[in-house]
Amino acid sequence: MEDKEQRQNLESKEKIIQIFSDFMTRITMFEELVDVGSKLLVGFQQALGFLGRPRIDKTSELAMRIIKAQETKRLNAYVEAGCVKTDDSIQNLNKLNTCHLGLQDHINKARGVVGELECLLDDAAGAIQSTNENWPLLQDEHVNGNMDSFLAKYEKEGKPSLDLSKPEGTDYAAMMAVVYSMLKQEYIMQERIVGSLTLKSSPEELESYCLMWSLRPFVDDDIMLEAWSLVP
Secondary structure, three states, X not given: OHHHHHHHHHHHHHHHHHHHHHHHHHHHHHHHHHHHHHHHHHHHHHHHHHHOOOOOOOOOHHHHHHHHHOOOHHHHHHHHXXXXXXXXXXXXXXXXXXXXXXXXHHHHHHHHHHHHHHHHHHHHHHHHHOOOOOOHHHHOOOOOOOHHHHHHHHHHHOOOOOOOOOOXXXXXXXXXXXXXXXXXXXXXXXXXXXXXXXXXXXXXHHHHHHHHHHHOOOOOHHHHHHHXXXXX
Protein backbone atom coordinates (compact mmCIF):
# COMPACT_ATOMS: atom_id res chain seq x y z
CA MET A 1 0.00 0.00 0.00
CA GLU A 2 2.85 2.34 0.89
CA ASP A 3 4.63 1.53 -2.39
CA LYS A 4 1.45 2.34 -4.28
CA GLU A 5 1.15 5.66 -2.47
CA GLN A 6 4.79 6.52 -3.16
CA ARG A 7 4.32 5.64 -6.81
CA GLN A 8 1.24 7.87 -6.99
CA ASN A 9 3.13 10.74 -5.38
CA LEU A 10 6.03 10.27 -7.81
CA GLU A 11 3.66 10.24 -10.77
CA SER A 12 1.97 13.34 -9.40
CA LYS A 13 5.30 15.15 -9.07
CA GLU A 14 6.31 14.18 -12.61
CA LYS A 15 2.97 15.47 -13.88
CA ILE A 16 3.38 18.74 -12.00
CA ILE A 17 6.92 19.20 -13.35
CA GLN A 18 5.58 18.74 -16.88
CA ILE A 19 2.80 21.23 -16.15
CA PHE A 20 5.42 23.61 -14.77
CA SER A 21 7.51 23.28 -17.94
CA ASP A 22 4.45 24.07 -20.06
CA PHE A 23 3.72 26.99 -17.75
CA MET A 24 7.20 28.45 -18.21
CA THR A 25 6.89 28.05 -21.99
CA ARG A 26 3.83 30.32 -21.79
CA ILE A 27 5.88 32.71 -19.67
CA THR A 28 8.36 32.98 -22.54
CA MET A 29 5.48 33.79 -24.87
CA PHE A 30 4.28 36.50 -22.49
CA GLU A 31 7.78 37.99 -22.22
CA GLU A 32 8.00 38.20 -26.02
CA LEU A 33 4.63 39.95 -26.14
CA VAL A 34 5.79 42.47 -23.52
CA ASP A 35 8.80 43.41 -25.69
CA VAL A 36 6.65 43.81 -28.82
CA GLY A 37 4.08 45.84 -26.88
CA SER A 38 6.79 48.13 -25.53
CA LYS A 39 8.00 48.95 -29.05
CA LEU A 40 4.44 49.62 -30.21
CA LEU A 41 3.80 51.94 -27.27
CA VAL A 42 6.98 53.91 -27.98
CA GLY A 43 5.94 54.10 -31.64
CA PHE A 44 2.55 55.47 -30.62
CA GLN A 45 4.26 58.03 -28.37
CA GLN A 46 6.61 59.18 -31.13
CA ALA A 47 3.88 59.45 -33.78
CA LEU A 48 1.53 61.39 -31.54
CA GLY A 49 4.40 63.59 -30.41
CA PHE A 50 5.20 64.47 -34.01
CA LEU A 51 1.60 65.29 -34.84
CA GLY A 52 1.29 67.39 -31.69
CA ARG A 53 4.39 69.50 -32.28
CA PRO A 54 3.68 73.20 -31.72
CA ARG A 55 3.74 75.61 -34.63
CA ILE A 56 6.48 78.21 -34.91
CA ASP A 57 5.97 80.96 -32.39
CA LYS A 58 5.39 84.00 -34.56
CA THR A 59 5.74 86.25 -31.55
CA SER A 60 9.41 85.25 -31.34
CA GLU A 61 11.50 88.03 -32.87
CA LEU A 62 14.45 85.71 -33.46
CA ALA A 63 12.32 83.10 -35.26
CA MET A 64 10.66 85.69 -37.47
CA ARG A 65 14.00 87.34 -38.32
CA ILE A 66 15.38 83.97 -39.45
CA ILE A 67 12.29 83.31 -41.57
CA LYS A 68 12.31 86.76 -43.15
CA ALA A 69 16.03 86.49 -43.90
CA GLN A 70 15.35 83.41 -46.03
CA GLU A 71 11.81 84.29 -47.06
CA THR A 72 10.43 82.51 -50.12
CA LYS A 73 6.93 81.52 -51.21
CA ARG A 74 7.73 77.89 -50.41
CA LEU A 75 9.07 78.71 -46.96
CA ASN A 76 6.02 80.84 -46.16
CA ALA A 77 3.71 77.99 -47.19
CA TYR A 78 5.74 75.60 -45.03
CA VAL A 79 5.49 77.89 -42.01
CA GLU A 80 1.75 78.34 -42.50
CA ALA A 81 1.38 74.55 -42.59
CA GLY A 82 2.97 74.39 -39.15
CA CYS A 83 6.38 73.33 -40.48
CA VAL A 84 5.04 69.87 -41.14
CA LYS A 85 5.28 68.20 -44.53
CA THR A 86 2.07 66.57 -45.73
CA ASP A 87 3.83 63.26 -46.35
CA ASP A 88 5.26 63.28 -42.84
CA SER A 89 1.82 63.87 -41.36
CA ILE A 90 0.31 61.01 -43.36
CA GLN A 91 3.13 58.68 -42.40
CA ASN A 92 2.77 59.49 -38.72
CA LEU A 93 -1.01 59.13 -38.83
CA ASN A 94 -0.54 55.69 -40.37
CA LYS A 95 2.09 54.85 -37.77
CA LEU A 96 -0.23 56.00 -34.98
CA ASN A 97 -3.05 53.82 -36.27
CA THR A 98 -0.77 50.81 -36.83
CA CYS A 99 0.70 51.04 -33.33
CA HIS A 100 -2.72 51.44 -31.71
CA LEU A 101 -4.12 48.42 -33.55
CA GLY A 102 -0.96 46.49 -32.67
CA LEU A 103 -1.36 47.30 -28.99
CA GLN A 104 -4.98 46.15 -29.03
CA ASP A 105 -3.87 42.91 -30.67
CA HIS A 106 -1.15 42.61 -28.02
CA ILE A 107 -3.74 42.84 -25.25
CA ASN A 108 -5.86 40.12 -26.88
CA LYS A 109 -2.85 37.81 -27.18
CA ALA A 110 -1.65 38.58 -23.64
CA ARG A 111 -5.14 37.88 -22.29
CA GLY A 112 -5.05 34.49 -24.00
CA VAL A 113 -1.65 33.62 -22.50
CA VAL A 114 -2.77 34.68 -19.01
CA GLY A 115 -5.83 32.45 -19.42
CA GLU A 116 -3.60 29.51 -20.36
CA LEU A 117 -1.39 30.15 -17.33
CA GLU A 118 -4.45 30.09 -15.09
CA CYS A 119 -5.59 26.76 -16.56
CA LEU A 120 -2.15 25.23 -16.00
CA LEU A 121 -2.16 26.52 -12.43
CA ASP A 122 -5.51 24.84 -11.85
CA ASP A 123 -4.12 21.62 -13.34
CA ALA A 124 -1.18 21.72 -10.91
CA ALA A 125 -3.47 22.31 -7.93
CA GLY A 126 -5.67 19.43 -9.08
CA ALA A 127 -2.68 17.11 -9.43
CA ILE A 128 -1.62 17.82 -5.85
CA GLN A 129 -5.10 17.46 -4.39
CA SER A 130 -5.50 14.08 -6.09
CA THR A 131 -2.72 12.61 -3.89
CA ASN A 132 -2.01 12.51 -0.19
CA GLU A 133 0.69 15.17 -0.57
CA ASN A 134 0.07 18.14 1.67
CA TRP A 135 0.06 21.67 0.34
CA PRO A 136 -0.33 24.09 3.24
CA LEU A 137 -1.09 26.89 0.79
CA LEU A 138 -4.29 25.10 -0.12
CA GLN A 139 -5.03 23.91 3.40
CA ASP A 140 -4.79 27.32 5.06
CA GLU A 141 -8.12 28.04 6.72
CA HIS A 142 -8.18 31.44 5.03
CA VAL A 143 -7.48 29.91 1.59
CA ASN A 144 -9.46 26.71 1.90
CA GLY A 145 -8.50 25.33 -1.50
CA ASN A 146 -9.44 28.47 -3.37
CA MET A 147 -6.65 29.62 -5.70
CA ASP A 148 -8.05 33.14 -5.99
CA SER A 149 -7.88 33.44 -2.20
CA PHE A 150 -4.30 32.24 -2.20
CA LEU A 151 -3.33 34.79 -4.82
CA ALA A 152 -5.01 37.57 -2.85
CA LYS A 153 -3.13 36.40 0.24
CA TYR A 154 0.17 36.38 -1.67
CA GLU A 155 -0.36 39.90 -2.98
CA LYS A 156 -0.97 41.09 0.58
CA GLU A 157 1.73 39.13 2.46
CA GLY A 158 4.40 38.40 -0.16
CA LYS A 159 5.66 35.15 -1.63
CA PRO A 160 5.67 31.98 0.50
CA SER A 161 8.94 30.58 1.79
CA LEU A 162 10.04 27.76 -0.50
CA ASP A 163 12.86 25.24 -0.12
CA LEU A 164 14.16 24.91 -3.67
CA SER A 165 17.20 22.76 -2.84
CA LYS A 166 15.03 19.66 -3.26
CA PRO A 167 11.78 20.97 -4.73
CA GLU A 168 8.63 18.97 -4.22
CA GLY A 169 5.52 19.07 -6.35
CA THR A 170 4.06 21.63 -3.97
CA ASP A 171 7.07 23.92 -4.51
CA TYR A 172 6.54 23.89 -8.27
CA ALA A 173 2.85 24.64 -7.84
CA ALA A 174 3.49 27.43 -5.33
CA MET A 175 6.03 29.03 -7.64
CA MET A 176 3.50 28.88 -10.48
CA ALA A 177 0.93 30.63 -8.30
CA VAL A 178 3.34 33.43 -7.39
CA VAL A 179 4.52 33.98 -10.98
CA TYR A 180 0.96 33.90 -12.26
CA SER A 181 -0.06 36.55 -9.74
CA MET A 182 2.74 38.86 -10.86
CA LEU A 183 2.05 38.50 -14.56
CA LYS A 184 -1.69 38.88 -14.15
CA GLN A 185 -1.13 42.21 -12.37
CA GLU A 186 1.22 43.27 -15.15
CA TYR A 187 -1.34 42.30 -17.80
CA ILE A 188 -4.03 44.34 -16.02
CA MET A 189 -1.67 47.36 -15.99
CA GLN A 190 -1.01 46.96 -19.73
CA GLU A 191 -4.72 46.60 -20.46
CA ARG A 192 -5.44 49.85 -18.61
CA ILE A 193 -2.64 51.68 -20.42
CA VAL A 194 -3.82 50.60 -23.87
CA GLY A 195 -7.44 51.36 -22.97
CA SER A 196 -6.55 54.92 -22.01
CA LEU A 197 -4.67 55.82 -25.21
CA THR A 198 -6.32 58.56 -27.27
CA LEU A 199 -5.30 61.36 -29.61
CA LYS A 200 -5.58 63.64 -26.58
CA SER A 201 -3.07 61.67 -24.47
CA SER A 202 -0.52 64.16 -23.18
CA PRO A 203 3.26 63.74 -23.65
CA GLU A 204 3.58 63.41 -19.87
CA GLU A 205 1.02 60.60 -19.77
CA LEU A 206 2.69 58.71 -22.60
CA GLU A 207 6.11 59.09 -21.01
CA SER A 208 4.73 57.63 -17.76
CA TYR A 209 3.07 54.76 -19.63
CA CYS A 210 6.28 53.87 -21.47
CA LEU A 211 8.24 54.02 -18.22
CA MET A 212 5.78 51.78 -16.36
CA TRP A 213 5.69 49.30 -19.23
CA SER A 214 9.48 48.99 -19.34
CA LEU A 215 9.98 48.96 -15.56
CA ARG A 216 7.46 46.11 -15.05
CA PRO A 217 6.79 47.10 -11.42
CA PHE A 218 4.76 43.98 -10.58
CA VAL A 219 7.45 41.52 -11.67
CA ASP A 220 10.12 40.49 -9.16
CA ASP A 221 13.25 39.56 -11.13
CA ASP A 222 14.62 37.41 -8.29
CA ILE A 223 11.45 35.31 -8.21
CA MET A 224 11.58 34.90 -11.99
CA LEU A 225 15.18 33.69 -11.74
CA GLU A 226 14.12 31.16 -9.11
CA ALA A 227 11.30 29.99 -11.35
CA TRP A 228 13.62 29.47 -14.31
CA SER A 229 16.05 27.57 -12.08
CA LEU A 230 13.30 24.99 -11.51
CA VAL A 231 12.88 24.21 -15.20
CA PRO A 232 14.29 20.70 -15.76
